Amino acid sequence: MTVEERKGGLAGEDGVKDPFPVGMRVLAVDDDPTCLMLLDGLLRRCQYQVTTTNQAITALKMLRENKNNFDLVISDVSMPDMDGFKLLELVGLEMDLPVIMLSSHSDPKLVMRGITHGACDYLLKPVRIEELKNIWQHVIRRKKIDSKDQNKSADQDNALHADGEGGEGPPSSSNADQNGKLNRKRKDQNEDEEEEGEENGEENEDPSSQKKPRVVWSVELHRKFVAAVNQLGIEKAVPKRILDLMNVEGLTRENVASHLQKYRLYLKRISCVATQQANMVAAFGAKDSSYMRMGSLDGFGDFRGLAGPGRLNSTAMSSYPPSGMLGRLNSPAGLSLRGLTSSGLIQTGHAQNSSNSVNTHGKLQPVVLPTNQSASLFQGIPTSLELDQLQQRKCISTQRGEFSSVDNTTVFTTANGFPDSRMTVHSSSNSLSNAPSNPLMLQSNPQQTLCRGGLANQSSLKAVTLNPEPYTMGVSGSSNFLDHGRCNENWQSALQLSKFPSNSLPLSEPLNCDPLTTNNLREHISSTGSHIRRSPIDFSATSVLAGPLEDSRGEMPCQSGLIGNVVQNINYAPKQRWEEQKQDYTQSSNHVFGTLNSIIPANNVMGPLNHSLDQNNAACNRKMDMPLISQSNASSSSLVQHSEVEKSAMDTKMVSNEDYLLEQTKSQDGLIHNSYESLDDLMSAMIKRSLGS
Amino acid sequence: MEREKTDIFSRESQRESGRKGKQLSGRGEGLEPQVAEETARESSAKTGLPLWMLGLGADRLRADMNRLLALLFHQGVLDEQFLQLQQLQDETSPNFVSEVVNIYFHESEKLLRNLRGLLMDREFSDYKKMGIHLNQFMGSSSSIGAKRVRNVCVAFRAASEQNNRAGCLRALELVEHEYCYLKNKLHELFQLEQQRVLAAGVRYPIQN
Numbered sequence: 001m002t003v004e005e006r007k008g009g010l011a012g013e014d015g016v017k018d019p020f021p022v023g024m025r026v027l028a029v030d031d032d033p034t035c036l037m038l039l040d041g042l043l044r045r046c047q048y049q050v051t052t053t054n055q056a057i058t059a060l061k062m063l064r065e066n067k068n069n070f071d072l073v074i075s076d077v078s079m080p081d082m083d084g085f086k087l088l089e090l091v092g093l094e095m096d097l098p099v100i101m102l103s104s105h106s107d108p109k110l111v112m113r114g115i116t117h118g119a120c121d122y123l124l125k126p127v128r129i130e131e132l133k134n135i136w137q138h139v140i141r142r143k144k145i146d147s148k149d150q151n152k153s154a155d156q157d158n159a160l161h162a163d164g165e166g167g168e169g170p171p172s173s174s175n176a177d178q179n180g181k182l183n184r185k186r187k188d189q190n191e192d193e194e195e196e197g198e199e200n201g202e203e204n205e206d207p208s209s210q211k212k213p214r215v216v217w218s219v220e221l222h223r224k225f226v227a228a229v230n231q232l233g234i235e236k237a238v239p240k241r242i243l244d245l246m247n248v249e250g251l252t253r254e255n256v257a258s259h260l261q262k263y264r265l266y267l268k269r270i271s272c273v274a275t276q277q278a279n280m281v282a283a284f285g286a287k288d289s290s291y292m293r294m295g296s297l298d299g300f301g302d303f304r305g306l307a308g309p310g311r312l313n314s315t316a317m318s319s320y321p322p323s324g325m326l327g328r329l330n331s332p333a334g335l336s337l338r339g340l341t342s343s344g345l346i347q348t349g350h351a352q353n354s355s356n357s358v359n360t361h362g363k364l365q366p367v368v369l370p371t372n373q374s375a376s377l378f379q380g381i382p383t384s385l386e387l388d389q390l391q392q393r394k395c396i397s398t399q400r401g402e403f404s405s406v407d408n409t410t411v412f413t414t415a416n417g418f419p420d421s422r423m424t425v426h427s428s429s430n431s432l433s434n435a436p437s438n439p440l441m442l443q444s445n446p447q448q449t450l451c452r453g454g455l456a457n458q459s460s461l462k463a464v465t466l467n468p469e470p471y472t473m474g475v476s477g478s479s480n481f482l483d484h485g486r487c488n489e490n491w492q493s494a495l496q497l498s499k500f501p502s503n504s505l506p507l508s509e510p511l512n513c514d515p516l517t518t519n520n521l522r523e524h525i526s527s528t529g530s531h532i533r534r535s536p537i538d539f540s541a542t543s544v545l546a547g548p549l550e551d552s553r554g555e556m557p558c559q560s561g562l563i564g565n566v567v568q569n570i571n572y573a574p575k576q577r578w579e580e581q582k583q584d585y586t587q588s589s590n591h592v593f594g595t596l597n598s599i600i601p602a603n604n605v606m607g608p609l610n611h612s613l614d615q616n617n618a619a620c621n622r623k624m625d626m627p628l629i630s631q632s633n634a635s636s637s638s639l640v641q642h643s644e645v646e647k648s649a650m651d652t653k654m655v656s657n658e659d660y661l662l663e664q665t666k667s668q669d670g671l672i673h674n675s676y677e678s679l680d681d682l683m684s685a686m687i688k689r690s691l692g693s
Numbered sequence: 694m695e696r697e698k699t700d701i702f703s704r705e706s707q708r709e710s711g712r713k714g715k716q717l718s719g720r721g722e723g724l725e726p727q728v729a730e731e732t733a734r735e736s737s738a739k740t741g742l743p744l745w746m747l748g749l750g751a752d753r754l755r756a757d758m759n760r761l762l763a764l765l766f767h768q769g770v771l772d773e774q775f776l777q778l779q780q781l782q783d784e785t786s787p788n789f790v791s792e793v794v795n796i797y798f799h800e801s802e803k804l805l806r807n808l809r810g811l812l813m814d815r816e817f818s819d820y821k822k823m824g825i826h827l828n829q830f831m832g833s834s835s836s837i838g839a840k841r842v843r844n845v846c847v848a849f850r851a852a853s854e855q856n857n858r859a860g861c862l863r864a865l866e867l868v869e870h871e872y873c874y875l876k877n878k879l880h881e882l883f884q885l886e887q888q889r890v891l892a893a894g895v896r897y898p899i900q901n
Contacts, residue, residue: 034797034833041781041789078828104832126774126835 021136022047025069029059029087030076030102035125039074039102042129048136056082060090067095071139074123077103077110085117092118098138102127217259224248225259234267732757743888751893758885765878768841770871775838791883797837798876804830805869812862820853823861827853830868842871 026048030036036052043050051070053059056079063070073091077084088099098120103110106124114122120138123131217225228245229237239257246256737743765771782789804826811823831846845867852860 032800032829032833032836034793034800035836037793037796038778038781038836041786041793042777045781076832078825104828104835125832126777126838128774129777129780 020140021133023049024071024136024139025049026051026135027059027062027070027073028052029056029074029079029084030054031079031081032076035076035102035127039127042127042132043074045129046132048132055079056084056087060087063091063095063097067097070095070097072135073097073099074102074135075099077101077105077114085113088114088117088119096142098142100135100138221246221248221251222259225256225263229260229263234264732760751889754885754889754892758882758889761878761882761885765882769844770841770875770878771838772840773838774836774840778837791886794837794879794883797833797839798879800833801830801872805865805872808865809869812858812865817858820856824850824853839871839875842868842875845871 026043028036028039028043028050029052030039031054033054036054040050040052051062053062056075059073059075060082063073075084075087075091079087084101084103088101091097091099099118100121100123101110101114101119102123102125104125111122120142121135224246225242228242231245232238232241237260239253239260242260243251243253243256762771778790778793786792807826808823808830811817811819811826817823827846827850831843831850834842834846845864849861849864849868852864
C-alpha cells in the first residue's frame with residue numbers, strides 16, 4: 001500500500017504535472033475588450049484553455065455552475081458591474097480557486113487589498129506572456145498546501161527533504177520518496193513514518209507496524225532519544241515518556257528502555273574522565289592534521305579506559321576503513337566499522353558529559369551513544385544495516401578526513417528538521433562543501449546555542465583524552481567545529497538576510513511608490529539575491545527562503561510567487577512613479593534623445609522653434625512638442641533637436657534630477673532584474689527540480 | 694465639440710498627407726542619404742496607383758513597414774508590448790494585431806470622448822469617474838504597447854488625483870495628440886501590411 005501509494009502519488013503528480021500547465025483552464029474577466037482579447041491571446045499562447053467574459057457577474061455564474069470547470073481565475077480590479085476584489089473574495093470563499101488580480105494601476109493600496117482579499121497574485125497591465133507562463137504555479141501551490149495541511153506532521157517530523165522543496169512543489173509523497181532514497185538507514189522506518197503520517201496526519205506513537213525485529217539505533221534515532229532524554233531530564237527520563245517524545249514509528253518501550261539503560265551506564269563511565277579530556281582537548285585544540293594520523297590501537301588505549309564502549313569503539317576505529325588519515329586505524333578488521341566517527345562521537349559525548357551539564361550537551365550525546373551502544377550490541381557482528389551506517393560514516397570520514405568527525409558530530413548534533421536531509425545528503429555526496437551545510441544544519445537546530453556552547457566545551461574536553469587518534473578526531477572535530485560555529489554566524493546572517501525579504505517584502509508595502517522605499521526594497525532584494533547567489537548551497541538557502549514562504553498558510557503561500565511579481569512590480573513601480581511625476585515626458589524625450597543620439601540633426605526646421613520653446617512653460621513646451629513632432633513627420637533629427645531644446649528649456653535641475661533618478665532606477669532595475677532573475681531562476685529551478693525529482 | 698473632436702482626430706492625418714514628400718529615416722538600414730529612394734507610399738502618391746499595383750513587390754513594402762515600425766519604436770510611440778502582440782499573430786489568428794488594435798481604437802475613442810465630455814462640463818467634479826475612464830484607457834493603451842499614450846495618461850492621472858481640472862484638460866489635449874498620432878501611424882502600418890499581402894500575391898513584370 002504504502003509504496004504504491006507513494007509511487008502512485010508521485011506518478012500521479014508527475015503524470016498530472018507534466019502536461020499540467022498545458023490545458024489549465026483559466027477564466028479571464030475584464031471589462032476592457034482590448035485587454036480581454038489580448039489576455040485571451042496570451043493565455044492561448046501559453047496553451048491554457050481560456051474562457052473569457054467581460055462581466056464579473058457572468059464569471060460568477062460560470063464558476064458557480066461548476067467550479068471544477070476552472071483551475072484559475074484572472075480578474076481585472078476595476079470593473080463596472082462588480083468590484084474586482086469582491087469577485088476575488090467570492091471566488092475564494094465559494095470555490096477556493098486561485099485568483100490573480102490584474103490592474104493597470106500599481107497602487108500599493110490596491111495590491112494590499114488584493115492580498116487581504118486573498119489574491120494569489122497581482123499582475124500589472126500590460127501583462128507579459130512570461131508572467132502568464134508561470135501562473136500555473138498558483139494552482140499547484142494551492143493544491144500542495146491543501147494536501148500539506150494533512151501531512152504537516154509527516155513533513156515536519158522527518159524533514160529529510162529540504163524544507164523549501166517540501167513547500168514549493170513536490171507533494172509529500174515525493175518527499176517520502178526522497179526520504180526513502182536519501183536515508184537508507186532508516187528507509188523502512190521512514191517509509192513507515194511517512195505512510196503513517198500521511199494516513200493519520202499525525203505521527204503515531206504506537207509502534208503499530210513494527211516490521212523489523214530488532215531496532216537499530218541509528219544516528220537520528222539516537223539523537224532523538226537523547227533529545228527526549230534531555231528534555232525530560234536524565235533523572236526523570238522514563239522509557240514511556242521518552243518514547244512519546246521521540247515519536248518514532250515502530251519503536252517499542254522495551255527498545256527505549258534497554259537503550260536508556262545502556263545510555264545511563266555510558267554516562268556514568270564518561271563522567272569520570274571528563275576533566276581529563278577537557279585538558280587534552282585544550283592542549284590539542286590547535287593541531288588538527290597531526291591528529292589525523294591515527295596511530296595504532298594503542299592510541300585507543302586510554303580510550304579504552306572509558307570502559308566497554310570505548311574499547312569497542314577503539315577497535316572499531318582501528319578497523320575503520322581507510323581514509324586518507326584513517327587508514328592506520330584499520331588494523332583490526334571485521335569489527336564494527338564505526339571507527340573514527342564513533343570515536344569522535346564518543347569524544348563529543350565524553351566532552352559533553354564532562355562538562356557535566358548533560359542537558360546542555362544532550363545534543364551531542366547522541367553522537368556517542370549509538371556507536372557505543374551498537375558497539376556493545378554488535379560486538380564484532382556488524383549487521384548489514386550497521387554496515388550501511390558505518391559505510392555512510394565511512395564515506396563521511398573518507399571524504400573529509402579531519403572533518404569527518406566534525407561531520408558526524410555536526411551531523412549528529414543537529415536536530416531534526418533540516419539536518420536529517422542535509423546529513424544524509426551530504427554523507428552521500430561527500431563533499432567538503434558539506435562543511436557549510438553543517439553550520440547550516442546547526443543553525444536550523446533550535447538549540448544551536450546550546451550546541452555551540454557544547455562545542456566550545458567539547459573542544460576543551462576532548463583534549464583531555466590522551467589517546468591521539470580518537471581524540472584527534474574529536475579535537476580536530478571540535479576545533480573545526482568551532483570554526484563551523486563561526487561559519488554558523490555567517491550562515492545565520494546570510495540566512496537571516498535571505499529570510500528577511502521574505503518577511504519584509506510581502507508584509508510591508510512592496511510597491512510603496514516612494515522611490516526611497518522602493519530603493520530600499522530593491523536593495524534588500526538584491527542583497528537577498530546576492531546572498532542567495534553567494535551561498536554555496538543555493539538550494540538550501542533558497543529553500544530556506546522559500547520555506548518560510550511556503551510553510552505558512554493563507555496568503556503567505558502566494559508570496560513566493562508574489563516575490564517574483566513584487567520584484568517585477570518594483571521594476572514597474574519606478575517607471576510608473578516616474579510617469580506620475582509628470583516628468584515622464586522629459587524622460588521619454590530623454591530616452592528618445594538617447595536613442596537618437598547618433599543621428600545627425602540635419603534639419604534646421606527646429607531653428608525658429610528654439611526660440612519659441614525657450615519659453616518658461618514646460619507644459620507649453622510639451623504641447624508644442626507634439627505638433628512639432630507630427631508636423632515634421634517625426635524626423636528623428638528634429639526630435640533630437642527637440643529633445644535638446646526641451647532639455648535646455650526645462651529647468652535643468654529638474655532634468656538632472658530626473659536623469660539621476662532615471663539612471664538610478666535603471667541601474668537598480670538592472671540590479672533588481674538580476675536579482676529577480678536569480679530569484680526567479682532559483683525558484684523556478686527549485687520548482688522544476690522538486691517537480692522533476 | 695464634435696467638430697473639434699474630428700478636427701483633432703483628423704488634423705494629424707491632414708498633416709500626414711502633407712508629408713508624403715518627406716522621407717522616413719529608418720535605423721534598420723542605416724543612415725539614408727537625403728535623396729534616398731522614395732517610399733512606396735510616395736511612389737503611390739506620385740503615380741496615383743494603389744501600392745500593390747506598383748509592382749514594387751512585397752519586399753519593398755515589407756521594408757517600408759519595418760522602417761515605419763522602427764521609427765515608431767524610436768520615437769517611443771510603441772514599445773515591446775506591441776511586439777508581443779505581433780508574436781501572438783499566427784496562422785490560427787492571422788489578423789490578431791489589427792483586430793486588437795481596432796478594438797482599441799474603438800474603445801479609446803469612446804473613452805476619450807467621455808473624458809472630454811466630463812472635463813468640458815463646467816460643473817465637473819467627478820474625478821473618480823474620470824479616473825475610471827482614464828484607468829481603462831491607460832490599461833488598454835499599455836496593453837497594446839502604446840507607450841507614449843500611456844505616459845501621457847500617467848500625467849493625466851496625476852492631475853486627476855490632485856483634482857486639478859486645468860491640468861487634466863491640458864493632459865487630455867496631450868493624450869489626444871498622442872492618440873491621433875498613434876492612430877495614424879498604425880493605420881499606415883496596417884495599410885502597408887495589407888498592400889504587402891496583396892502584392893505578394895500579385896505577379897507583375899518588373900518595371901523600372
